[in-house]
Amino acid sequence: xxxxxxxxxxxxxxxxxxxxxxxxxxxxxxxxxxxxxxxxxxxxxxxxxxxxxxxxxxxxxxxxxxxxxxxxxxxxxxxxxxxxxxxxxxxxxxxxxxxxxxxxxxxxxxxxxxxxxxxxxxxxxxxxxxxxxxxxxxxxxxxxxxxxxxxxxxxxxxxxxxxxxxxxxxxxxxxxxxxxxxxxxxxxxxxxxxxxxxxxxxxxxxxxxxxxxxxxxxxxxxxxxx
Amino acid sequence: xxxxxxxxxxxxxxxxxxxxxxxxxxxxxxxxxxxxxxxxxxxxxxxxxxxxxxxxxxxxxxxxxxxxxxxxxxxxxxxxxxxxxxxxxxxxxxxxxxxxxxxxxxxxxxxxxxxxxxxxxxxxxxxxxxx
Ligand code: SF4
Ligand code: SF4
Numbered sequence: 001x002x003x004x005x006x007x008x009x010x011x012x013x014x015x016x017x018x019x020x021x022x023x024x025x026x027x028x029x030x031x032x033x034x035x036x037x038x039x040x041x042x043x044x045x046x047x048x049x050x051x052x053x054x055x056x057x058x059x060x061x062x063x064x065x066x067x068x069x070x071x072x073x074x075x076x077x078x079x080x081x082x083x084x085x086x087x088x089x090x091x092x093x094x095x096x097x098x099x100x101x102x103x104x105x106x107x108x109x110x111x112x113x114x115x116x117x118x119x120x121x122x123x124x125x126x127x128x129x130x131x132x133x134x135x136x137x138x139x140x141x142x143x144x145x146x147x148x149x150x151x152x153x154x155x156x157x158x159x160x161x162x163x164x165x166x167x168x169x170x171x172x173x174x175x176x177x178x179x180x181x182x183x184x185x186x187x188x189x190x191x192x193x194x195x196x197x198x199x200x201x202x203x204x205x206x207x208x209x210x211x212x213x214x215x216x217x218x219x220x221x222x223x224x225x226x
Numbered sequence: 227x228x229x230x231x232x233x234x235x236x237x238x239x240x241x242x243x244x245x246x247x248x249x250x251x252x253x254x255x256x257x258x259x260x261x262x263x264x265x266x267x268x269x270x271x272x273x274x275x276x277x278x279x280x281x282x283x284x285x286x287x288x289x290x291x292x293x294x295x296x297x298x299x300x301x302x303x304x305x306x307x308x309x310x311x312x313x314x315x316x317x318x319x320x321x322x323x324x325x326x327x328x329x330x331x332x333x334x335x336x337x338x339x340x341x342x343x344x345x346x347x348x349x350x351x352x353x354x355x356x357x
Protein backbone atom coordinates (compact mmCIF):
# COMPACT_ATOMS: atom_id res chain seq x y z
CA UNK A 1 0.00 0.00 0.00
CA UNK A 2 0.94 3.67 -0.17
CA UNK A 3 2.62 4.73 3.04
CA UNK A 4 2.25 8.27 4.30
CA UNK A 5 3.04 10.19 7.43
CA UNK A 6 1.38 13.21 8.97
CA UNK A 7 3.18 16.46 8.11
CA UNK A 8 4.49 18.49 11.02
CA UNK A 9 1.56 20.39 12.55
CA UNK A 10 3.34 23.80 12.44
CA UNK A 11 3.57 23.45 8.65
CA UNK A 12 -0.12 22.65 8.36
CA UNK A 13 -0.92 25.57 10.67
CA UNK A 14 1.12 27.86 8.48
CA UNK A 15 -0.74 26.73 5.36
CA UNK A 16 -4.13 27.54 6.90
CA UNK A 17 -3.03 30.59 8.85
CA UNK A 18 -5.41 33.07 7.25
CA UNK A 19 -8.54 30.90 7.41
CA UNK A 20 -11.27 30.61 9.99
CA UNK A 21 -13.04 27.51 8.78
CA UNK A 22 -11.42 24.46 7.21
CA UNK A 23 -12.22 20.86 6.45
CA UNK A 24 -9.86 18.08 7.50
CA UNK A 25 -10.54 15.33 4.99
CA UNK A 26 -9.41 11.76 5.53
CA UNK A 27 -9.34 8.77 3.20
CA UNK A 28 -10.31 5.21 4.11
CA UNK A 29 -7.82 3.74 1.61
CA UNK A 30 -4.11 3.16 2.12
CA UNK A 31 -3.61 6.10 4.47
CA UNK A 32 -6.22 4.73 6.86
CA UNK A 33 -4.51 1.34 6.88
CA UNK A 34 -1.12 2.91 7.57
CA UNK A 35 -2.67 5.07 10.31
CA UNK A 36 -1.85 8.38 8.71
CA UNK A 37 -5.15 9.64 7.33
CA UNK A 38 -8.18 7.62 8.40
CA UNK A 39 -11.08 8.64 10.66
CA UNK A 40 -8.99 8.52 13.82
CA UNK A 41 -6.18 10.65 12.39
CA UNK A 42 -8.71 13.16 11.05
CA UNK A 43 -10.16 13.54 14.56
CA UNK A 44 -6.71 13.95 16.12
CA UNK A 45 -5.46 16.50 13.60
CA UNK A 46 -8.71 18.46 13.76
CA UNK A 47 -8.50 18.62 17.54
CA UNK A 48 -4.82 19.59 17.44
CA UNK A 49 -5.53 22.43 14.99
CA UNK A 50 -8.43 23.69 17.12
CA UNK A 51 -6.26 23.62 20.24
CA UNK A 52 -3.30 25.35 18.60
CA UNK A 53 -5.50 28.09 17.17
CA UNK A 54 -7.41 28.57 20.43
CA UNK A 55 -4.09 29.04 22.20
CA UNK A 56 -2.95 31.57 19.63
CA UNK A 57 -6.16 33.56 20.13
CA UNK A 58 -7.44 32.94 16.59
CA UNK A 59 -10.02 30.19 16.98
CA UNK A 60 -10.50 27.92 14.01
CA UNK A 61 -13.62 26.03 13.06
CA UNK A 62 -12.68 22.60 11.79
CA UNK A 63 -15.09 20.26 10.02
CA UNK A 64 -14.19 16.59 9.78
CA UNK A 65 -14.98 14.06 7.07
CA UNK A 66 -13.46 10.87 5.71
CA UNK A 67 -14.21 9.60 2.21
CA UNK A 68 -13.94 6.01 1.04
CA UNK A 69 -11.21 7.09 -1.35
CA UNK A 70 -9.84 10.35 -2.63
CA UNK A 71 -8.21 8.93 -5.74
CA UNK A 72 -11.48 8.45 -7.59
CA UNK A 73 -13.72 11.27 -8.89
CA UNK A 74 -16.83 9.35 -7.91
CA UNK A 75 -15.84 9.22 -4.26
CA UNK A 76 -14.86 12.89 -4.31
CA UNK A 77 -18.38 13.95 -5.32
CA UNK A 78 -19.47 14.70 -1.72
CA UNK A 79 -16.74 17.33 -1.55
CA UNK A 80 -19.07 19.58 -3.57
CA UNK A 81 -21.16 20.28 -0.53
CA UNK A 82 -18.20 21.93 1.21
CA UNK A 83 -17.70 24.43 -1.63
CA UNK A 84 -18.25 27.85 -0.20
CA UNK A 85 -18.67 26.38 3.26
CA UNK A 86 -15.01 26.06 4.14
CA UNK A 87 -12.14 28.26 3.10
CA UNK A 88 -9.68 25.41 2.69
CA UNK A 89 -9.30 21.64 2.78
CA UNK A 90 -6.48 19.82 4.53
CA UNK A 91 -6.42 16.41 2.89
CA UNK A 92 -4.92 13.45 4.73
CA UNK A 93 -4.95 11.30 1.59
CA UNK A 94 -1.75 10.54 -0.25
CA UNK A 95 -0.58 13.04 -2.85
CA UNK A 96 -2.86 11.38 -5.40
CA UNK A 97 -5.92 12.47 -3.47
CA UNK A 98 -4.67 16.02 -2.98
CA UNK A 99 -3.83 16.35 -6.68
CA UNK A 100 -7.18 15.01 -7.77
CA UNK A 101 -9.00 17.49 -5.54
CA UNK A 102 -6.89 20.26 -7.03
CA UNK A 103 -7.76 19.01 -10.54
CA UNK A 104 -11.47 18.58 -9.98
CA UNK A 105 -12.13 21.49 -7.65
CA UNK A 106 -9.82 24.25 -8.88
CA UNK A 107 -11.73 26.84 -6.87
CA UNK A 108 -10.98 25.02 -3.61
CA UNK A 109 -7.78 25.57 -1.71
CA UNK A 110 -6.39 22.18 -0.81
CA UNK A 111 -3.31 21.51 1.31
CA UNK A 112 -1.53 18.23 2.00
CA UNK A 113 -1.80 16.97 5.56
CA UNK A 114 0.58 14.06 5.02
CA UNK A 115 3.88 13.43 3.33
CA UNK A 116 3.47 10.53 0.90
CA UNK A 117 6.47 8.33 1.36
CA UNK A 118 6.59 4.96 -0.38
CA UNK A 119 4.92 1.68 -1.31
CA UNK A 120 5.41 -0.63 1.58
CA UNK A 121 4.31 -3.58 3.64
CA UNK A 122 3.03 -3.49 7.20
CA UNK A 123 5.44 -5.89 8.88
CA UNK A 124 4.27 -5.48 12.43
CA UNK A 125 2.13 -3.03 14.39
CA UNK A 126 3.55 0.40 13.72
CA UNK A 127 6.21 -0.76 11.25
CA UNK A 128 6.10 -0.20 7.48
CA UNK A 129 8.90 -1.05 5.09
CA UNK A 130 9.37 -0.14 1.43
CA UNK A 131 9.12 -3.02 -1.04
CA UNK A 132 8.48 -1.56 -4.51
CA UNK A 133 9.12 1.73 -6.26
CA UNK A 134 6.56 1.42 -9.02
CA UNK A 135 9.15 1.42 -11.80
CA UNK A 136 6.63 0.11 -14.31
CA UNK A 137 8.96 -2.50 -15.79
CA UNK A 138 9.20 -5.20 -13.16
CA UNK A 139 12.36 -7.25 -13.02
CA UNK A 140 11.82 -9.29 -9.89
CA UNK A 141 11.10 -12.39 -11.94
CA UNK A 142 14.88 -12.43 -12.31
CA UNK A 143 15.72 -11.66 -8.70
CA UNK A 144 13.80 -14.25 -6.70
CA UNK A 145 10.93 -11.85 -6.05
CA UNK A 146 13.11 -9.34 -4.21
CA UNK A 147 13.25 -5.82 -5.62
CA UNK A 148 16.71 -4.30 -5.91
CA UNK A 149 15.33 -0.99 -7.13
CA UNK A 150 13.36 -0.33 -3.98
CA UNK A 151 15.45 -2.31 -1.52
CA UNK A 152 19.05 -1.68 -2.60
CA UNK A 153 20.28 1.70 -1.39
CA UNK A 154 22.10 2.21 -4.70
CA UNK A 155 19.28 0.76 -6.83
CA UNK A 156 21.83 -1.55 -8.41
CA UNK A 157 20.83 -3.94 -11.14
CA UNK A 158 24.04 -5.94 -10.73
CA UNK A 159 24.79 -6.11 -7.03
CA UNK A 160 25.99 -6.70 -4.50
CA UNK A 161 28.30 -3.72 -4.54
CA UNK A 162 31.72 -4.05 -2.96
CA UNK A 163 30.52 -2.64 0.34
CA UNK A 164 28.13 -5.35 1.44
CA UNK A 165 29.43 -7.17 4.51
CA UNK A 166 28.00 -10.16 6.31
CA UNK A 167 24.71 -9.71 4.48
CA UNK A 168 24.36 -6.07 5.62
CA UNK A 169 24.22 -2.96 3.48
CA UNK A 170 27.13 -0.56 3.76
CA UNK A 171 24.87 2.46 3.57
CA UNK A 172 23.00 1.56 6.77
CA UNK A 173 24.08 -1.48 8.72
CA UNK A 174 20.59 -2.19 10.00
CA UNK A 175 19.41 -2.80 6.43
CA UNK A 176 19.98 -6.19 4.91
CA UNK A 177 21.85 -6.15 1.60
CA UNK A 178 19.08 -7.20 -0.75
CA UNK A 179 21.58 -8.29 -3.39
CA UNK A 180 23.25 -10.57 -0.88
CA UNK A 181 19.81 -12.06 -0.21
CA UNK A 182 19.06 -12.37 -3.94
CA UNK A 183 22.32 -14.26 -4.52
CA UNK A 184 21.71 -16.54 -1.52
CA UNK A 185 18.19 -17.33 -2.68
CA UNK A 186 19.17 -18.00 -6.26
CA UNK A 187 21.92 -20.28 -4.95
CA UNK A 188 19.43 -22.21 -2.79
CA UNK A 189 17.15 -22.56 -5.81
CA UNK A 190 20.06 -23.87 -7.87
CA UNK A 191 19.57 -20.98 -10.29
CA UNK A 192 22.63 -18.89 -9.57
CA UNK A 193 23.81 -19.07 -13.16
CA UNK A 194 20.71 -17.11 -14.20
CA UNK A 195 22.25 -14.07 -12.57
CA UNK A 196 25.13 -14.37 -15.03
CA UNK A 197 22.82 -13.61 -17.93
CA UNK A 198 23.28 -10.21 -19.50
CA UNK A 199 20.04 -8.24 -19.17
CA UNK A 200 18.71 -5.86 -21.74
CA UNK A 201 19.14 -2.28 -20.55
CA UNK A 202 16.23 -1.53 -18.25
CA UNK A 203 13.53 0.63 -19.78
CA UNK A 204 13.14 3.58 -17.42
CA UNK A 205 10.44 5.28 -19.45
CA UNK A 206 7.65 3.52 -17.57
CA UNK A 207 9.27 4.72 -14.33
CA UNK A 208 8.39 8.28 -15.24
CA UNK A 209 11.32 9.10 -17.50
CA UNK A 210 8.85 9.70 -20.31
CA UNK A 211 6.69 12.22 -18.49
CA UNK A 212 3.32 11.66 -16.85
CA UNK A 213 2.42 8.00 -16.61
CA UNK A 214 -0.99 7.06 -17.92
CA UNK A 215 -2.63 3.70 -18.24
CA UNK A 216 -5.59 3.18 -20.54
CA UNK A 217 -7.56 -0.04 -20.83
CA UNK A 218 -9.98 0.17 -23.70
CA UNK A 219 -11.66 -3.06 -22.63
CA UNK A 220 -12.87 -1.29 -19.48
CA UNK A 221 -13.95 2.01 -21.00
CA UNK A 222 -17.52 2.83 -21.90
CA UNK A 223 -18.65 5.96 -23.76
CA UNK A 224 -15.06 7.01 -24.28
CA UNK A 225 -14.32 6.81 -20.59
CA UNK A 226 -17.13 8.95 -19.23
CA UNK B 227 -4.80 31.34 41.21
CA UNK B 228 -7.96 29.46 42.17
CA UNK B 229 -9.94 28.46 39.09
CA UNK B 230 -7.37 29.94 36.77
CA UNK B 231 -5.39 26.76 37.12
CA UNK B 232 -7.19 23.67 35.95
CA UNK B 233 -6.02 20.10 35.88
CA UNK B 234 -8.07 17.45 34.15
CA UNK B 235 -7.86 13.83 35.18
CA UNK B 236 -8.95 11.25 32.66
CA UNK B 237 -9.29 7.82 34.18
CA UNK B 238 -10.93 4.48 34.17
CA UNK B 239 -14.19 4.16 36.02
CA UNK B 240 -13.06 1.12 37.92
CA UNK B 241 -9.53 2.05 38.98
CA UNK B 242 -10.66 3.90 42.06
CA UNK B 243 -13.55 5.72 43.63
CA UNK B 244 -11.86 9.04 44.33
CA UNK B 245 -13.95 12.13 43.90
CA UNK B 246 -13.15 15.80 43.45
CA UNK B 247 -13.60 16.22 47.21
CA UNK B 248 -10.63 13.94 47.82
CA UNK B 249 -8.53 16.50 46.00
CA UNK B 250 -10.21 19.51 47.58
CA UNK B 251 -7.00 20.53 49.33
CA UNK B 252 -5.50 21.49 45.98
CA UNK B 253 -5.91 25.04 44.80
CA UNK B 254 -7.49 25.50 41.43
CA UNK B 255 -9.97 23.43 39.56
CA UNK B 256 -9.78 19.66 39.27
CA UNK B 257 -11.91 18.01 36.60
CA UNK B 258 -12.29 14.24 36.73
CA UNK B 259 -13.62 12.49 33.64
CA UNK B 260 -14.23 8.80 33.81
CA UNK B 261 -14.27 6.26 31.03
CA UNK B 262 -15.42 2.65 30.94
CA UNK B 263 -11.72 1.74 30.62
CA UNK B 264 -8.59 3.87 30.33
CA UNK B 265 -8.01 2.13 26.99
CA UNK B 266 -10.98 4.14 25.79
CA UNK B 267 -9.22 7.46 26.35
CA UNK B 268 -8.27 8.88 22.97
CA UNK B 269 -5.61 11.41 22.00
CA UNK B 270 -8.51 13.67 21.05
CA UNK B 271 -9.86 13.51 24.63
CA UNK B 272 -6.51 14.69 25.94
CA UNK B 273 -6.25 17.52 23.41
CA UNK B 274 -9.85 18.54 24.06
CA UNK B 275 -9.16 18.78 27.79
CA UNK B 276 -6.42 21.30 27.04
CA UNK B 277 -8.72 23.21 24.74
CA UNK B 278 -11.30 23.34 27.48
CA UNK B 279 -8.84 25.06 29.74
CA UNK B 280 -6.73 22.39 31.41
CA UNK B 281 -3.14 23.39 32.11
CA UNK B 282 -2.25 19.73 32.45
CA UNK B 283 -3.86 16.36 31.97
CA UNK B 284 -3.33 13.30 34.12
CA UNK B 285 -4.29 9.99 32.59
CA UNK B 286 -4.73 7.18 35.07
CA UNK B 287 -5.28 3.49 34.52
CA UNK B 288 -4.88 0.26 36.43
CA UNK B 289 -1.37 -1.02 37.09
CA UNK B 290 -0.03 -3.30 34.38
CA UNK B 291 -1.47 -6.77 34.65
CA UNK B 292 -4.50 -5.65 36.64
CA UNK B 293 -6.55 -3.99 33.91
CA UNK B 294 -9.96 -5.60 33.70
CA UNK B 295 -9.69 -5.35 29.92
CA UNK B 296 -6.18 -6.77 29.90
CA UNK B 297 -4.27 -4.06 28.04
CA UNK B 298 -6.51 -1.02 28.44
CA UNK B 299 -4.10 0.99 30.55
CA UNK B 300 -1.17 0.09 28.31
CA UNK B 301 -3.14 1.47 25.38
CA UNK B 302 -3.75 4.61 27.41
CA UNK B 303 0.00 4.98 27.90
CA UNK B 304 0.51 4.84 24.12
CA UNK B 305 -2.15 7.50 23.61
CA UNK B 306 -0.37 9.70 26.14
CA UNK B 307 2.83 9.28 24.13
CA UNK B 308 0.94 10.27 20.97
CA UNK B 309 -0.55 13.30 22.69
CA UNK B 310 2.86 14.39 24.01
CA UNK B 311 4.20 14.41 20.48
CA UNK B 312 1.36 16.61 19.25
CA UNK B 313 1.58 18.98 22.23
CA UNK B 314 5.27 19.42 21.59
CA UNK B 315 4.59 20.24 17.94
CA UNK B 316 2.15 22.97 18.89
CA UNK B 317 4.38 24.44 21.56
CA UNK B 318 3.01 22.97 24.82
CA UNK B 319 5.44 21.21 27.16
CA UNK B 320 4.90 17.47 26.79
CA UNK B 321 5.28 17.10 30.59
CA UNK B 322 1.83 18.59 30.90
CA UNK B 323 0.32 15.24 30.11
CA UNK B 324 1.40 12.12 31.98
CA UNK B 325 0.28 8.54 32.30
CA UNK B 326 -0.04 7.08 35.78
CA UNK B 327 -0.47 3.46 36.61
CA UNK B 328 -2.41 3.36 39.85
CA UNK B 329 -3.23 0.48 42.17
CA UNK B 330 -6.59 -0.90 41.31
CA UNK B 331 -9.33 -0.05 43.79
CA UNK B 332 -6.94 1.98 45.91
CA UNK B 333 -8.12 5.58 45.91
CA UNK B 334 -5.26 6.55 48.23
CA UNK B 335 -2.64 5.76 45.62
CA UNK B 336 -4.61 7.66 42.98
CA UNK B 337 -5.04 10.73 45.18
CA UNK B 338 -1.36 10.72 46.11
CA UNK B 339 -0.27 10.57 42.46
CA UNK B 340 -2.74 13.26 41.48
CA UNK B 341 -1.40 15.57 44.19
CA UNK B 342 2.21 14.94 43.18
CA UNK B 343 1.39 15.62 39.52
CA UNK B 344 -0.45 18.77 40.51
CA UNK B 345 2.59 20.06 42.40
CA UNK B 346 4.88 19.29 39.47
CA UNK B 347 2.70 21.11 36.99
CA UNK B 348 2.18 24.00 39.37
CA UNK B 349 5.93 24.59 39.62
CA UNK B 350 6.19 24.36 35.84
CA UNK B 351 3.42 26.92 35.54
CA UNK B 352 4.94 29.26 38.12
CA UNK B 353 8.32 29.03 36.45
CA UNK B 354 6.73 29.92 33.14
CA UNK B 355 4.77 32.82 34.60
CA UNK B 356 7.93 34.19 36.20
CA UNK B 357 9.68 34.34 32.83
S1 SF4 C 1 -6.19 8.43 -2.19
FE1 SF4 C 1 -4.20 7.56 -1.87
S2 SF4 C 1 -4.34 6.72 0.16
FE2 SF4 C 1 -6.40 7.01 -0.50
S3 SF4 C 1 -6.92 5.00 -1.43
FE3 SF4 C 1 -6.23 6.34 -3.02
S4 SF4 C 1 -4.14 5.78 -3.27
FE4 SF4 C 1 -4.73 5.04 -1.26
S1 SF4 D 1 11.24 -3.93 -10.20
FE1 SF4 D 1 9.98 -2.10 -10.29
S2 SF4 D 1 7.85 -2.81 -10.33
FE2 SF4 D 1 9.15 -4.54 -9.71
S3 SF4 D 1 9.08 -4.50 -7.49
FE3 SF4 D 1 10.87 -3.30 -8.10
S4 SF4 D 1 10.21 -1.18 -8.30
FE4 SF4 D 1 8.37 -2.49 -8.16
